[in-house]
Every structure is written in structure tokens, then in C-alpha cells.
Amino acid sequence: xxxxxxxxxxxxxxxxxxxxxxxxxxxxxxxxxxxxxxxxxxxxxxxxxxxxxxxxxxxxxxxxxxxxxxxxxxxxxxxxxxxxxxxxxxxxxxxxxxxxxxxxxxxxxxxxxxxxxxxxxxxxxxxxxxxxxxxxxxxxxxxxxxxxxxxxxxxxxxxxxxxxxxxxxxxxxxxxxxxxxxxxxxxxxxxxxxxxxxxxxxxxxxxxxxxxxxxxxxxxxxxxxxxxxxxxxxxxxxxxxxxxxxxxxxxxxxxxxxxxxxx
Numbered sequence: 431x432x433x434x435x436x437x438x439x440x441x442x443x444x445x446x447x448x449x450x451x452x453x454x455x456x457x458x459x460x461x462x463x464x465x466x467x468x469x470x471x472x473x474x475x476x477x478x479x480x481x482x483x484x485x486x487x488x489x490x491x492x493x494x495x496x497x498x499x500x501x502x503x504x505x506x507x508x509x510x511x512x513x514x515x516x517x518x519x520x521x522x523x524x525x526x527x528x529x530x531x532x533x534x535x536x537x538x539x540x541x542x543x544x545x546x547x548x549x550x551x552x553x554x555x556x557x558x559x560x561x562x563x564x565x566x567x568x569x570x571x572x573x574x575x576x577x578x579x580x581x582x583x584x585x586x587x588x589x590x591x592x593x594x595x596x597x598x599x600x601x602x603x604x605x606x607x608x609x610x611x612x613x614x615x616x617x618x619x620x621x622x623x624x625x626x627x628x629x630x631x632x633x634x635x636x637x638x639x640x641x642x643x644x645x646x647x648x649x650x651x652x653x654x655x656x657x658x659x660x661x662x663x664x665x666x667x668x669x670x671x672x673x674x675x676x677x678x679x680x681x682x683x684x685x686x687x688x689x690x691x692x693x
Contacts, residue, residue, distance in 0.1 A: 435642045438655045440662045451485040452478060455519055459527075460570045463494060466511050467504055470532055471495040471572030475562040482636040484661060485521070492527040492570075493555055493563065495578060499531040500543050505550065512545040523548060528555050536580050538590075557582055557590035561634060584632045591625045595688045603685035609677035612665070616657050618680055619644060622687035629691055637661065647687065650679035 460472055476491030477483040500508060508529065515522040526546035534540045538560055541552040561582040563575040599621060608614045623640040627633065641661070644654035656676065659665045668676065 436645060436654065436658075438658045439638060439642060445481060445483065448483050448485050449478060452483065452490060452521075455521055455525065456490065456570060458519065459492075459515060459522075459525060462511055462515065463508075463527075464571065466507050467500070468497050469494055469571060470497055471575075471578060472570040473563055473575055474568040474570060475559050475566070477637065479568045480562055480566045480634065480636055482638040486524075487661060488524070490521075490525040491559070492525065493559070494527055494529050495535070495572065496529055496531055498533070500529055505543055508543070509545055509550045513548075516548065528553065528559075530555050532578075535578055538582075538586075557586055558634070561587055565634065587632075588629055591628055592692060595622070595625055595691055600685065600688050600692075603681050603688065606677065606681060609681040610673060612660060615653075615676060615680040616660055618684035619649065619653065619687065620657065622684050622691065623647065626687060626691045650676075650683055652676075653680060653683065 456474070463469055463472065471494070473479075473493045473495075474491065475493065477488045478490060482488075512522075512525070512527070515525070526544065528542050528544040528546075530542050534542065538557045539554055541554050544551050544553050546553075560575075560579055564579060564582060567575040569575075599618070602608060602614070603618070609618070620637050620640045623643050624635055624637070627635050627640070627643070641654055641658050644657070653676070656666060
């Protein structure tokens, strides 16, 4: 079924232009990384690879495959590289990279050294990230994702999505407080729509397509426009009463979508 795009979404022909704006930063990072550590492959997933990247607003989601797990000195070197890049390059703070040891390519549950949100952390290269890499990953260096990563079956993807909705997102919809922040209003409904489509149709859709589907899923009036304005344009200024009303609408709508998806 084709969903016509609402008028509040921008024309989609500027996607290549948006991607081109990120290219210089990615090239400099790839070169600096290769100077710092041996790298078997460097890939991009997320919105830059799959579509709907918005320069300056979207994250740059990268995965680097290393010959071995990085020890303490290598981690310090990688963290220093990211921090130096953040200090010198506009937009580099949104460049996040997970460092995946070659011997752990087959384990989507294993946590790996990652630099994101301005700090080092441990987190897995999830089933969703792996499916994105296999379906549409961009190669910056080395081998292709499908030459190194094992396939991600629909069953594995569905199990991951259902667990994420059930164990993380659904409990959040029982708490009104987070939904007073824009980030939860933006990500909650969109995440639920994307999961619903993946469970029903077996494919991952962009945030843009998810936003376009919100009106057909009986989203509260104005919610899709509100989310689109923050992603593509100028967000509206809300009074405290409007913000509280929007928070409750987004929370309850997301909860309903999750119940439908899990049901």
C-alpha cells in the first residue's frame, strides 16, 4: 500500500544534497581512524545510509571492524581521536562509532567499545543496526557488510523489535514525565510506527516514511506536523498548557501503537 506524503514534509529530492554535506567529515574521520588503529572495515548505517539524513540534526552512525578487541591504550587513543574531532569539526559531536572486533561479528548481544554522545561507553551493534548494514550500509573502507556479517533473519528482527517495544518503550509510556521533552515526543511515535511496519512487512522504513504514516494511523491532530517541524524546519513555540497536552497525547498514542504491534 502506498501512503501519499503529507504537505508538511519537505521534497525528498534534497536527500543527496544532505548526504553530500556529511561527506567531508566522514572522509576526515576515516583517514584519522586508519592512522590511529588497524581497521578491517568502516561502515555507515542509520539515516545517512538508509535515507532521510538531515545534516546537523541526524546522527552519523558508524561501525568500525577491528582485527581484535581494543585494549585500554587503544581505547584511549580512539577516545582522544573523537574528542579532538569534536573540538575542531562542526557536527563531529553527532558522529558515533562502535568498534566491533572481528571475532565478535556473529554476536549481536555482545557489547563493544563505542564513542557516542561525547563519551566512551559499551553497547552492542544491535540486530536492527546489522539489518540496516546488510540492507543499505555504506562502505567507507574495507570489506562490505555482507562479506563479514551473518544474515539477520526476519524472525531475529521481529524478536528484537518485540522485546524492545515490550521491555523498554511500553514501560516508558506508563510514565508521563519523559513525554514533556521534545525528544520523547519525536522518537516515541516514530519508533512505534517503524517497528509496526517492520513486524508487518518485514522491512525497515525511514523516519520520513514513519512520519508520513502517522495521520493514517489516527495520530492526534497536529502531532505529525509538530514532529516534522523539529526534524525539517522550525519547531513551534508551545505554551506550558500546550506542551502538557501534547505530551499526554504522544504518550497515549505511542502506548496504543505498541499494544497493537504486540497484540
